[in-house]
Amino acid sequence: MITSAPEQANPVGHSAGGPPAGPTPPETATAIELVRITKRFGTGSRAVAAVDDVNLVIREGEFFSLLGPSGCGKTTTLRMIGGFEQPTGGEILLHGKDVVGTPPNKRDVNMVFQSYALFPHMSVFENVAFGLRRKAVAGSEVKRRVGEMLELVQLQGKDRRRPSQLSGGQQQRVALARALINRPRALLLDEPLAALDLKLRQTMQIELKSIQREVGITFVFVTHDQNEALTMSDRLVVMNEGHIEQVGSPREMYERPRTRFVAGFIGTSNLMTRSIASMDGTTAILECGAGERFVVRDAAALGAVPGGKIDVTVRPEKITLGTEPAGGEMCSLRATVTNVVYMGAWTQYAVRLADGAELTVFIQNATNSEDAAERGAEVWLGWDPAHSLAVAPQ
Amino acid sequence: MSTTIEASSTATSGAVAPPPTVHKVRRGWLLPTWGWIVIVWLASPVIVMIVFGFNNTSGKFNIQWQGFTLTWYRNLFVIPQLTDSLITSIEISVIVTIIATALGTLMGFALGRYRIRGAGSINLVMFANIAAPEVALGAALLSLFLTIGFPLGFWSIVIVQVMFSIAYVAVTVRARMAGLAPSVEEAARDLGAGPIVTFFRVTIPMITPGIMAGALLTFALSIDDYIITSFNAGSTVTFPLWVFGAARTGVPPQVNVMGTLIFAFGVVLAAIGFVTGRRKKRQLDGE
Ligand SMILES: Nc1ncnc2c1ncn2[C@@H]1O[C@H](COP(=O)(O)OP(=O)(O)OP(=O)(O)O)[C@@H](O)[C@H]1O
Ligand SMILES: [Mg+2]
Numbered sequence: 001m002i003t004s005a006p007e008q009a010n011p012v013g014h015s016a017g018g019p020p021a022g023p024t025p026p027e028t029a030t031a032i033e034l035v036r037i038t039k040r041f042g043t044g045s046r047a048v049a050a051v052d053d054v055n056l057v058i059r060e061g062e063f064f065s066l067l068g069p070s071g072c073g074k075t076t077t078l079r080m081i082g083g084f085e086q087p088t089g090g091e092i093l094l095h096g097k098d099v100v101g102t103p104p105n106k107r108d109v110n111m112v113f114q115s116y117a118l119f120p121h122m123s124v125f126e127n128v129a130f131g132l133r134r135k136a137v138a139g140s141e142v143k144r145r146v147g148e149m150l151e152l153v154q155l156q157g158k159d160r161r162r163p164s165q166l167s168g169g170q171q172q173r174v175a176l177a178r179a180l181i182n183r184p185r186a187l188l189l190d191e192p193l194a195a196l197d198l199k200l201r202q203t204m205q206i207e208l209k210s211i212q213r214e215v216g217i218t219f220v221f222v223t224h225d226q227n228e229a230l231t232m233s234d235r236l237v238v239m240n241e242g243h244i245e246q247v248g249s250p251r252e253m254y255e256r257p258r259t260r261f262v263a264g265f266i267g268t269s270n271l272m273t274r275s276i277a278s279m280d281g282t283t284a285i286l287e288c289g290a291g292e293r294f295v296v297r298d299a300a301a302l303g304a305v306p307g308g309k310i311d312v313t314v315r316p317e318k319i320t321l322g323t324e325p326a327g328g329e330m331c332s333l334r335a336t337v338t339n340v341v342y343m344g345a346w347t348q349y350a351v352r353l354a355d356g357a358e359l360t361v362f363i364q365n366a367t368n369s370e371d372a373a374e375r376g377a378e379v380w381l382g383w384d385p386a387h388s389l390a391v392a393p394q
Numbered sequence: 395m396s397t398t399i400e401a402s403s404t405a406t407s408g409a410v411a412p413p414p415t416v417h418k419v420r421r422g423w424l425l426p427t428w429g430w431i432v433i434v435w436l437a438s439p440v441i442v443m444i445v446f447g448f449n450n451t452s453g454k455f456n457i458q459w460q461g462f463t464l465t466w467y468r469n470l471f472v473i474p475q476l477t478d479s480l481i482t483s484i485e486i487s488v489i490v491t492i493i494a495t496a497l498g499t500l501m502g503f504a505l506g507r508y509r510i511r512g513a514g515s516i517n518l519v520m521f522a523n524i525a526a527p528e529v530a531l532g533a534a535l536l537s538l539f540l541t542i543g544f545p546l547g548f549w550s551i552v553i554v555q556v557m558f559s560i561a562y563v564a565v566t567v568r569a570r571m572a573g574l575a576p577s578v579e580e581a582a583r584d585l586g587a588g589p590i591v592t593f594f595r596v597t598i599p600m601i602t603p604g605i606m607a608g609a610l611l612t613f614a615l616s617i618d619d620y621i622i623t624s625f626n627a628g629s630t631v632t633f634p635l636w637v638f639g640a641a642r643t644g645v646p647p648q649v650n651v652m653g654t655l656i657f658a659f660g661v662v663l664a665a666i667g668f669v670t671g672r673r674k675k676r677q678l679d680g681e
Contacts, residue, residue, distance in 0.1 A: 084580055104583040111584045117577035121599040121674075134586035164676070182585065 029060035030096070031186050031218040032081060032109075037090035039076050050076040051087075052242035058186070058220060059235075063212050065221045067229040068239035069265070074222045075114075077239070078188050081220065082111045095185060105134075110179035111188040115195070116171045118163040124150070124174050125159035131182040149177040152211060169200045176211070186218040193228065205232055226266050230254065238262050254315070259392045263313040270359040271313045271391075278306050284390070286310070289354050291325055292333050296388040304390065311391050317362040318387040321349065321373050326382030333381045335359070337373045347372065351381065440657060447650035454644035466647040473648060479636035480652055486548065486632065487616040490555040494616075495609040497556070498563025502604070503597065505564065506571025507579075520561040531558060532625030539626060546628025554626050555616045562615065563608030570604025603671045610667050614660060 083104035284299035
């Protein structure tokens with residue numbers, strides 16, 4: 001039936017000079033599936049659930065990130081996929097096969113450790129060749145593939161060095177090459193860029209992403225840096241205290257956070273808890289002062305009822321500042337400017353609403369900057385009701 | 395004018411130029427002198443041993459300087475019992491070093507890497523083993539051998555020496571394991587190595603400095619052990635046992651020569667161990 005490009009099955013097939021768009025993975029293929037995965041450390045009453053009843057589907061060929069604050073269970077989840085921790089409950093399916101109980105050396109995934117974990121007593125060449133040697137690949141073949149790999153990570157000519165003779169960024173690349181050379185079905189990366197300084201980190205982000213496109217292998221990437229997760233991932237999951245808050249594309253996570261936690265964790269958010277005056281179908285109309293208007297669409301699904309409370313957020317760049325109410329269908333609230341920070345491309349305003357809530361507003365510094373509000377000015381905030389985002393309280 | 399000159403001279407002499415130098419002078423001679431006293435104190439017996447190996451002595455007792463000679467070096471092996479005892483000692487020490495290093499390494503690895511049941515009591519026993527007086531150990535082992543009817547001799551010496559050496563190897567290896575991130579071994583597992591390949595290809599090379607230190611210590615402890623060995627030697631005579639026996643009737647100068655050679659061998663080994671160990675450690679741990 002399917003007659004298209006058989007090379008796509010080969011994970012290290014070079015995409016013959018094609019544009020960086022890369023092959024879009026078929027939506028249906030599942031690389032890794034976690035089914036009700038739970039991990040408790042300790043026993044009895046002192047047991048702590050590091051990962052609690054997590055269900056997750058990671059698709060073939062995608063760059064998938066696990067994002068969350070320190071201690072939320074990212075590393076534990078990744079280590080269970082790699083086989084370094086055994087789950088206390090649930091199933092881990094690698095390409096449809098339950099691998100719980102299978103040791104790491106028998107799993108078709110490879111890991112890049114946070115501290116790189118290079119073999120200090122081996123040269124760069126032998127580090128990278130380690131996986132092939134275990135499979136008893138012929139010497140000439142090893143040489144060719146290691147050369148290829150070192151070229152991919154731009155370490156040509158460094159093959160005889162020891163890891164201690166390399167910079168942090170170079171060690172990082174060796175770790176990557178050492179894992180990728182095995183052509184794993186998925187690559188697991190635990191905060192691989194955390195030890196690098198900012199500049200190198202940004203370079204490596206771009207490089208890592210382009211390598212992933214080139215080899216087409218599923219990357220599962222752990223980070224606690226939301227920018228990193230947003231810019232690199234095809235999809236990501238936000239975790240909190242061992243459970244999943246939300247899974248989606250970076251755009252979905254930013255534009256439509258589902259929980260208060262996600263709204264607060266990704267990007268700058270303006271979280272407010274307000275009372276509901278009435279409902280108009282699924283739209284909640286919130287209590288406001290004279291002349292003000294604040295509506296939230298699709299609020300009914302979150303259990304909004306007249307007289308109840310609702311958690312709502314508006315992204316700072318969606319809000320406009322004006323001297324008069326926005327009018328029409330637009331949301332519009334009275335506010336006082338409490339601080340103005342000029343940031344070049346945009347200006348950041350801190351404003352206070354009548355009920356005391358503090359919001360942030362980003363206004364792009366376009367040509368007509370004469371209407372910039374001063375500190376202490378009374379202004380009207382306005383935004384499209386589509387940008388009033390109702391979020392689950394916890 | 396003068397202030398300008400002063401300022402510039404202090405500037406050129408470097409930022410750190412504390413005005414009074416009294417402290418420095420004091421510290422300058424007191425500590426080194428003390429250091430040298432200790433070194434002389436420690437080295438004098440060795441120096442005496444080396445020097446009297448060249449003594450042109452004619453009497454039974456080699457305690458008075460009578461001129462320089464190389465006779466004892468030329469006739470090193472003319473006393474058959476002495477030569478035999480030295481060979482026996484070297485054989486025993488090599489065997490003991492191999493066995494104790496192998497077993498001690500495994501023990502140190504297990505203690506350093508895994509949370510094993512009874513680790514506390516193992517540590518206690520190891521400490522007791524190191525701390526216990528040799529007389530007590532020797533006597534206890536003797537009664538054990540007599541009770542179970544194990545023949546005293548070469549192999550009983552090997553057994554007792556292995557027994558007291560394992561703890562030293564285990565302790566040095568365990569210390570090395572403690573400084574070793576488990577993620578390096580996990581990486582090996584991840585790349586397709588089973589537990590045994592991981593142990594030999596990754597763990598062992600990385601703890602080699604610890605293993606070498608343990609092996610050197612074992613050899614040094616074994617070759618000159620007197621007390622425990624004397625209890626359990628039976629009719630076997632090791633080098634220290636022979637020397638001690640000979641001391642009553644007069645120690646031949648060949649003993650000084652052999653002592654000197656063993657000492658030289660030990661120094662060379664230690665120097666090699668130190669240099670390669672340092673290079674290796676630098677390589678393993680990064681600069
Ligand atoms: N071996 C262990 N024994 C006991 N508790 C553990 C163990 N490993 C992890 N935990 C606990 O499980 C929770 C999750 O840890 P995990 O390392 O997965 O967090 P993380 O999301 O990777 O955090 P970070 O961003 O700090 O690396 C933490 O509360 C941690 O203390
Ligand atoms: Mg972590």
